[in-house]
Amino acid sequence: MSGRKIIILGARSDIAMACAHEFAAAGDAVTLAARRIETLEADARDLELRYGGTVALRAFDALDVEGHEDFVGAGALPDVVICAVGLLGDQTADERDTDASVRVLRTNFEGPALALAAYANAMEARGSGVIVGISSVAGDRGRATNYIYGSAKAGFTAFLSGLRNRLAGRGVHVVTVKPGFVATRMTEHLDLPEKLTAAPAEVGRAVLKAVEKGRDVIYVRALWRMVMGLIRLIPERVFKKLSI
């Protein structure tokens, strides 16, 4: 399939850019949306030179939740919206820093959820569309090492699940993506296990496939589904003493 209109929110992230490459290569018209949008001009030019077509840029601030409805109304309603907005934060420091915690919670949950809610309403009215939320395996169970980020992603996952339930049968499909570890700028400083770590391009390919096949919830590397399934099975009184 090609010729769809795609908007990618939080386009500066490596995962977002990998999605942009996949959809542009498939012949779709891509719009990149992010703060300081002028810094993505080189990326837009790169996409155009590689795949032909034109790539549009729109300024978007996920935390400006009052502005989301206007943002959606101001552009042509896309066929697919992908939200890759996110912020890992620094768990240990953020535990004692309310402002930083608020920023992580809002950037991973409130901003993305409300932006997609605005798209959901418009797509529901039209009777068609695909909504893709990049959530995280970190939301599958809260762990000491990243529960601020994880809890916000858990909220986002639940929100996407609810949207999917609401919009099923109304022509709008919702995809939840749980990438697992991805070798991106966000995780550059971490020592990640090779077998569980995907390249951004793998995430991009998985998102394109999920959109085309109408998948509901995807883990980019299948191993993650098993790993998180097991982690969720551990009884809380055991889990609380573990460090994983």
Next chain:
Amino acid sequence: MKRDVSGWGRYPRVTAEVARPRDEAALRGLLGDGPVIARGNGRSYGDSAAHPRCTVDMRGFSHFLDFDAETGVLTAEAGVILGDVIAALLPRGWFPPVTPGTKFVTLGGMIAADVHGKNHRRDGSIGRHVEWVEVMGPDGAVRRASPRDNSDQFGMTIGGMGLTGVILRCAIRMMPVASGWIRQETHVAPDLATAMEIFEAAETRYSVAWFDCLGQGASLGRSLVMLGDHAEVSDLPADRRAAPFDVPVRRRKRVPLDAPGFALNRYTIKAFNALYHAAHARRAGPSLVDWDSYFYPLDAVLDWNRIYGRRGFAQYQVVLPLAASRAGLTELLSAISEAGQGSFLAVLKRLGPEEGRHSFPMEGYTLALDFPVSRASLALLDRLDRITLAHGGRYYLAKDSRVPRAVLHQADGRMGAFRDKRAAAGLNVAFASAQSERLGL
């Protein structure tokens, strides 16, 4: 973060601090405290693109910047992958003027190694097709260099193995082609002399020979010589003419794990070579081959380097001057055949005249061979070194992982001049690879 870094041969392994800057400011921040080396997509074979103190992964610089559809000049960042260039520009009728045997190289790596292809005799190495490069020097300043302006820096950069600065951007003149197909003519050469005669008589743009390394006596140098040209639309079957750049998508396979050490021995290699030879000999004569299968037969098997097992492999590539080629190649092939250490890939190409200041090619024949790393094969390579030196041959740094320092400098007097020039400009303090330290460059 510290990582084990190695080249495509997976030998040697260097434990290196790897940085991945995304912009000039971040890259500049890595300079000035000691040697660094830029690394592209890790397709050089040995230790050219690794330094324990700071290996700079340049794949964060991967933007296409401009393409001029009139002149065919592509401007791009150094971390752009050649295969992506082909994917973007072949449908518009442009192909790289020079390509190595894999499309998974970066443009920066191609320029640093001044790579050659199967068309060196006609088209030279990649350096001939570079309009300009932009290079970050030891002071963090970025300068543009071309054959006309700042030509000294240009000459140092082409084939300079990243030891003269970090290549950031480049402009390369692409070559117009009429289709995505190659008109190939395969000749079966029963021996080395015949293979060389075919090369000398060839009028095609591309020529390459695949050897059966275990051939002995009269069949020493038994090979398939493959000549090729870009096909015109009129060469294509009628049903392909409407879309001359569409070629079938090749299924990719991946080598899933390291082969055990015993998987490669003279019998399995002999069997492989015999099968390969037979398969192609049956197709002797003219044929049409898509660009991907023609230029990059091994790219279809991802991670093919794992067939050599955990210890990795060494590639031995030398070029012998034209006058000494026949005798030198005969001695090299005899030594390999006697040792029974055949390699899967034995490739012979005819190179044209020397152009770069310290680039590998010179007028003559280049032989490339892979050997799984073992004490026996390394001993054989030392023996091959003596033959290479005796015939005035020289080494390809992008393939090397083991040549002794004295042998390199004896083989290639230009290396001393390169070292001295680096020292005089203070470049040796700012840029070094495990290879440059091993070889005293």
